[in-house]
Amino acid sequence: MNIPQSSYPRVIIIGGGFAGIALAKKLANQEFQVVLMDKHNYHTFQPLLYQVSTGGLEPDSIAYPIRKVLQGYPNFYFRLAEVSQINKDKEEVETNIGSLKYDYLVVAVGSETNFFGNESLQKNSMEMKSIPQSLNLRSLILENFEQALLTDDLHEREALMNFVIVGGGPTGVELAGALAEIKKGILPKDYPDLDTRRAQINLVQGGDRLLPAMSEIASKKAEDFLEKLGVNVWKNLRVQEYDGKVAKTNDDTIFETQTLIWAAGVKAVCLNGLNSKEFLCRGERLRVNEFHQVHGFENIFAIGDVAQMESETWPKGHPMMAQPAMQQGRNLGDNLVLLSKGKAMKPFNYNDKGSMATVGRNKAVADLPKFKFQGVFAWFVWMFVHLYFLIGFRNRIVVFINWVYNYIKFDREARLIIRPFKKKYQLD
Amino acid sequence: MNIPQSSYPRVIIIGGGFAGIALAKKLANQEFQVVLMDKHNYHTFQPLLYQVSTGGLEPDSIAYPIRKVLQGYPNFYFRLAEVSQINKDKEEVETNIGSLKYDYLVVAVGSETNFFGNESLQKNSMEMKSIPQSLNLRSLILENFEQALLTDDLHEREALMNFVIVGGGPTGVELAGALAEIKKGILPKDYPDLDTRRAQINLVQGGDRLLPAMSEIASKKAEDFLEKLGVNVWKNLRVQEYDGKVAKTNDDTIFETQTLIWAAGVKAVCLNGLNSKEFLCRGERLRVNEFHQVHGFENIFAIGDVAQMESETWPKGHPMMAQPAMQQGRNLGDNLVLLSKGKAMKPFNYNDKGSMATVGRNKAVADLPKFKFQGVFAWFVWMFVHLYFLIGFRNRIVVFINWVYNYIKFDREARLIIRPFKKKYQLD
Numbered sequence: 067m068n069i070p071q072s073s074y075p076r077v078i079i080i081g082g083g084f085a086g087i088a089l090a091k092k093l094a095n096q097e098f099q100v101v102l103m104d105k106h107n108y109h110t111f112q113p114l115l116y117q118v119s120t121g122g123l124e125p126d127s128i129a130y131p132i133r134k135v136l137q138g139y140p141n142f143y144f145r146l147a148e149v150s151q152i153n154k155d156k157e158e159v160e161t162n163i164g165s166l167k168y169d170y171l172v173v174a175v176g177s178e179t180n181f182f183g184n185e186s187l188q189k190n191s192m193e194m195k196s197i198p199q200s201l202n203l204r205s206l207i208l209e210n211f212e213q214a215l216l217t218d219d220l221h222e223r224e225a226l227m228n229f230v231i232v233g234g235g236p237t238g239v240e241l242a243g244a245l246a247e248i249k250k251g252i253l254p255k256d257y258p259d260l261d262t263r264r265a266q267i268n269l270v271q272g273g274d275r276l277l278p279a280m281s282e283i284a285s286k287k288a289e290d291f292l293e294k295l296g297v298n299v300w301k302n303l304r305v306q307e308y309d310g311k312v313a314k315t316n317d318d319t320i321f322e323t324q325t326l327i328w329a330a331g332v333k334a335v336c337l338n339g340l341n342s343k344e345f346l347c348r349g350e351r352l353r354v355n356e357f358h359q360v361h362g363f364e365n366i367f368a369i370g371d372v373a374q375m376e377s378e379t380w381p382k383g384h385p386m387m388a389q390p391a392m393q394q395g396r397n398l399g400d401n402l403v404l405l406s407k408g409k410a411m412k413p414f415n416y417n418d419k420g421s422m423a424t425v426g427r428n429k430a431v432a433d434l435p436k437f438k439f440q441g442v443f444a445w446f447v448w449m450f451v452h453l454y455f456l457i458g459f460r461n462r463i464v465v466f467i468n469w470v471y472n473y474i475k476f477d478r479e480a481r482l483i484i485r486p487f488k489k490k491y492q493l494d
Numbered sequence: 495m496n497i498p499q500s501s502y503p504r505v506i507i508i509g510g511g512f513a514g515i516a517l518a519k520k521l522a523n524q525e526f527q528v529v530l531m532d533k534h535n536y537h538t539f540q541p542l543l544y545q546v547s548t549g550g551l552e553p554d555s556i557a558y559p560i561r562k563v564l565q566g567y568p569n570f571y572f573r574l575a576e577v578s579q580i581n582k583d584k585e586e587v588e589t590n591i592g593s594l595k596y597d598y599l600v601v602a603v604g605s606e607t608n609f610f611g612n613e614s615l616q617k618n619s620m621e622m623k624s625i626p627q628s629l630n631l632r633s634l635i636l637e638n639f640e641q642a643l644l645t646d647d648l649h650e651r652e653a654l655m656n657f658v659i660v661g662g663g664p665t666g667v668e669l670a671g672a673l674a675e676i677k678k679g680i681l682p683k684d685y686p687d688l689d690t691r692r693a694q695i696n697l698v699q700g701g702d703r704l705l706p707a708m709s710e711i712a713s714k715k716a717e718d719f720l721e722k723l724g725v726n727v728w729k730n731l732r733v734q735e736y737d738g739k740v741a742k743t744n745d746d747t748i749f750e751t752q753t754l755i756w757a758a759g760v761k762a763v764c765l766n767g768l769n770s771k772e773f774l775c776r777g778e779r780l781r782v783n784e785f786h787q788v789h790g791f792e793n794i795f796a797i798g799d800v801a802q803m804e805s806e807t808w809p810k811g812h813p814m815m816a817q818p819a820m821q822q823g824r825n826l827g828d829n830l831v832l833l834s835k836g837k838a839m840k841p842f843n844y845n846d847k848g849s850m851a852t853v854g855r856n857k858a859v860a861d862l863p864k865f866k867f868q869g870v871f872a873w874f875v876w877m878f879v880h881l882y883f884l885i886g887f888r889n890r891i892v893v894f895i896n897w898v899y900n901y902i903k904f905d906r907e908a909r910l911i912i913r914p915f916k917k918k919y920q921l922d
Contacts, residue, residue: 068644070687107636108910124554124892126908133684134907143687146640146911163644197912208535212574216496216591256561259498259571460899460907464552464892471888479562479888480554482536483574484625485913 067164069143072099075406078159078166080149080337081174082109082132085370085391087457089172092399094139097406101166103147103159104132106196111456113388114465115194116237119203120244121481122472127464129197130457149175152339154366170365170402173337173352174395177371177386180331180349190310191328194237203327204480205487207245210324211253215260221322227265228323230313232305233330234271235279236423239288241327242269243425246295251476268321270300272330277423277431279385284423284431287440291425305330332386334372347374351383356413358398369394375414384416388455393417424448427473495592497571500527503834506587506594508577508765509602510537510560513798513819515885517600520827522567525834529594531575531587532560534624539884541816542893543622544665547631548672549909550900555892557625558885577603580767582794598793598830601765601780602823605799605814608759608777618738619756622665631755632908633915635673638752639681643688649750655693656751658741660733661758662699663707664851667716669755670697671853674723679904696749698728700758705851705859707813712851712859715868719853733758760814762800775802779811784841786826797822803842812844816883821845852876855901 069076074097079086082104093100108129117123136142151160158167179195181188192206193199207229214226229245231238245267253262269276269292275285276292276299289299300319305326307314313321334351345361347353351374352360358367358375370391374383384390394414401411420434422444430445432438449469453462472478497504502525507514510532521528536557545551564570579588586595607623609616620634621627635657642654657673659666673695681690697704697720703713704720704727720727728747733754735742741749762779773789775781779802780788786795786803798819802811812818822842829839848862850872858873860866877897881890900906 068646068687106911107640124552125912126552126554126910129910129912131684131907131909133909134905137683145643146637201912209574212535215573218496255565256559259496458907460896460903463895463899467891467895468888471891475888477562479559479886481559481561482554482557483534484553484557484629 067145067147067161067166069099069101069166072141074099074141075169076101076167077170077172077402078103078168079172079174080104080159081176081370081372082106082135083112083174083176083370083391084388085176085395086172086174087132087135088392088395089174089369089399090136090139090142092396093402094142096403098170098402099141099143100139101143101145102132102136103145103149103161105146105148107132107144107146109135109457110197111461112195113452114456115197115200116241116244118197118200118480119194119207119241120248121204121208121478122244123465123468124480125197125201127461127468128456130461135457149337152337152366154339154363157365168365171367172398173340173360173366173368173372174370174391175335175337175372177332178335179328180333181328182331184306186307186309187305187326187328190308191232191326193328194241195332201485202487205483205485206325208481208483209486209488211257211260215257224264224266225311225322226324227262228268228321228325229266230268230270230305230321230323230326232270232326232328234269234273234276234299234301235329236277236421237329238269238271238327239276239292239423239425241329242267242292242297243295243429246292246297247426247476248478249296252478252481256481266298267296268298268300268323270303270305270315272302272304274301276301280421280423280431281433281438283438284433284440287431288423288425291429291431295426295429332371340366347376347383349374357401357411358394358414367398369398380416385421387421389419390416422448422451495573495575495589495594497527497529497594500569502527502569503597504529504595505598505600505830506531506596507600507602508532508587509604509798509800510534510563511540511602511604511798511819512816513604513823514600514602515560515563516820516823517602517797517827518564518567518570520824521830522570524831526830527569527571528567529571529573530560530564531573531577531589533574533576535560535572535574537563537885538625539889540623541880542884543625543628544669544672546625546628546908547622547635547669548676549632549636549906550672551893551896552908553625553629555889555896556884558889563885577765580765580794582767582791585793596793599795600826601768601788601794601796601800602798602819603763603765603800605760606763607756608761609756610759612734614735614737615733615754615756618736619660619754621756622669623760629913630915633911633913634753636909636911637914637916639685639688643685652692652694653739653750654752655690656696656749656753657694658696658698658733658749658751658754660698660754660756662697662701662704662727662729663757664705664849665757666697666699666755667704667720667851667853669757670695670720670725671723671857674720674725675854676906677724680906680909684909694726695724696726696728696751698731698733698743700730700732702729704729708849708851708859709861709866711866712861712868715859716851716853719857719859723854760799768794775804775811777802785829785839786822786842795826797826808844813849815849817847818844850876850879
């Protein structure tokens with residue numbers, strides 16, 4: 067892979083997400099050779115993907131070139147690569163661009179959509195875990211409205227304007243809220259010749275409340291907010307089958323829709339060589355100890371969504387979110403330095419700063435450790451926190467300007483079909 | 495096509511570029527039913543495409559939703575459609591989404607890359623006339639550097655870092671300058687493990703000077719600027735063949751390159767039904783009279799790049815640029831109103847405001863009717879003019895911020911491979 071030999075031990079980090087980047091920053095100017103691999107040449111700020119899908123933000127402003135993060139770090143190498151295999155015996159990572167030996171291996175590959183083995187859903191529904199997927203969804207939503215204009219079949223037209231979002235976690239709630247605002251603020255002006263009141267946004271949740279990882283009051287408020295925005299919230303309902311036209315559920319409810327977005331589950335990305343039962347927990351996460359070490363290995367670590375560190379407070383591991391990932395990355399960075407100096411590592415301790423979700427303008431819910439609040443103030447805090455954690459000054463300012471503009475104008479100007487989604491597959 | 499009947503005459507505008515949009519704005523609140531068709535749902539600000547290709551700007555900030563332009567205009571309809579045929583006898587436009595009759599037809603379909611029938615060039619070189627094409631070029635440039643890192647074959651590595659831009663008009667000059675700045679300011683920091691000094695930027699011009707449509711002094715200065723930036727400028731040289739690896743020219747010069755950008759010619763987009771010899775001039779433009787009427791028709795008009803209005807001052811028609819297109823659109827708008835009121839139309843008179851090209855930071859050339867100037871001031875004027883003509887307040891401010899940021903930081907942060915180019919075709 068054309069990485070020079072070094073007198074320092076080599077750390078291979080697979081994945082440039084929140085965990086991998088936090089770790090890389092900690093290892094700058096330490097006595098390691100660091101090789102960071104990712105299948106994209108950019109870091110994605112996943113919490114704002116739904117705004118790319120709904121035309122509120124450009125993809126470029128929630129992505130950041132990984133090479134730029136590493137600029138000026140000595141002994142750092144980035145490789146655009148897809149890992150095909152971990153060879154634990156030879157201590158080697160195999161990729162599409164060759165193999166590379168490691169002294170320390172850090173798996174930070176994150177998570178992907180979990181369809182729980184359901185093939186019809188996997189084949190026909192939209193995902194929103196990456197920038198290309200979010201852009202596909204943006205294109206599809208806009209293409210469907212263009213197509214709705216063209217049909218005289220009222221049934222088909224309604225199916226084209228009927229959106230079903232499966233999963234009542236933060237992604238589902240935020241996307242449903244954004245679509246509801248588009249329905250209200252943009253569609254009537256963009257499509258004066260279409261009865262856009264018939265557009266429906268359905269949010270389908272398997273459990274008995276939205277945002278199950280948050281407090282009861284947050285769930286309740288989020289539901290209120292969504293209903294005020296005109297979203298149909300369905301609880302205790304599970305979508306079980308979807309052929310691209312009709313979604314069937316566990317009861318008699320069916321949805322005729324040409325857009326089903328699956329946000330009902332994630333699972334860890336699996337790497338060959340680390341996918342046998344001994345390493346894995348539920349959701350295919352890698353079982354790690356309090357030093358992020360993968361079960362049975364001294365020099366293989368896992369951090370971020372892919373890792374499951376079980377503890378008394380977190381019996382199922384930490385939530386699959388940015389905060390634990392960043393904290394784990396930083397802790398592992400410190401520990402690798404300690405380890406290389408022959409000192410004892412410090413066990414990881416998750417500092418839960420709480421969680422938030424936004425529903426729409428002036429509407430968000432926040433559960434902080436000390437207090438819980440909802441509404442305008444939560445919404446401002448949500449924006450501030452997201453701007454703060456976004457990487458790059460230019461990104462922050464561009465996102466800020468877009469938000470101010472969208473807020474004042476009730477608008478989302480990035481409603482552009484740059485790469486058509488349907489054409490790609492159907493060539494029509 | 496689901497357009498209601500109206501008591502007003504129907505104007506079909508094909509194309510939402512500078513000409514089509516300028517015309518549409520003039521027809522707002524007039525006694526017409528207007529149907530604007532485009533194969534994209536956005537207007538593209540083509541003069542800044544090269545900045546998208548080189549990671550300086552997001553595609554979304556140089557595009558603008560056409561539906562938003564038309565918001566609030568009564569009797570306006572937008573259709574995302576590709577026109578397949580003009581049926582002059584039935585006065586009907588045939589598209590991929592159905593047919594529609596017109597009372598007045600305005601062809602504003604613009605221009606596309608002209609390979610002058612050369613198949614090897616058409617197949618293997620990159621174009622830069624649309625946003626998807628510009629994004630493909632952005633991906634390819636970045637992918638090539640990632641690939642250059644991986645090879646031990648010095649020959650191949652140099653071919654991956656060797657850029658050949660064919661065509662010394664504004665597009666070629668601007669792109670060459672931008673690539674030279676990337677080579678100087680970004681590559682050494684992004685690729686510390688690559689000898690990026692070996693990267694070469696070649697600008698190949700068939701004639702004996704760059705920017706042949708501008709003044710001698712502008713040509714001279716642009717060449718000086720490019721040479722200062724380290725661009726190899728080749729004059730009186732024509733690329734005649736390119737197999738994806740080696741470009742052959744009309745003399746012994748060859749270029750081993752994996753990136754050849756063809757900016758050496760444009761031609762009008764041809765529509766079936768208007769493509770017989772009687773309508774066409776050189777470059778497949780439609781011959782129009784001083785009222786933009788296509789030869790032989792009272793109610794078929796052509797404006798913008800696609801139209802050739804020959805006059806004493808402009809024996810080969812107006813330049814294929816934004817200014818004439820916008821002026822023609824506005825003039826035709828006024829004329830259609832006059833025509834519908836039974837009044838005499840006003841012949842078009844092109845007000846030449848001059849032309850400009852930018853080479854790099856603080857380096858531009860400008861030929862205004864009264865005076866010609868080059869350097870820092872020309873560069874500021876260039877930026878101001880481009881911001882002024884960009885559609886949309888949000889776009890202007892986002893582009894402005896990117897420019898300020900790039901200027902201060904010597905950076906271009908949108909160097910993201912969102913959709914890989916090579917993978918798309920080679921599936922590797």
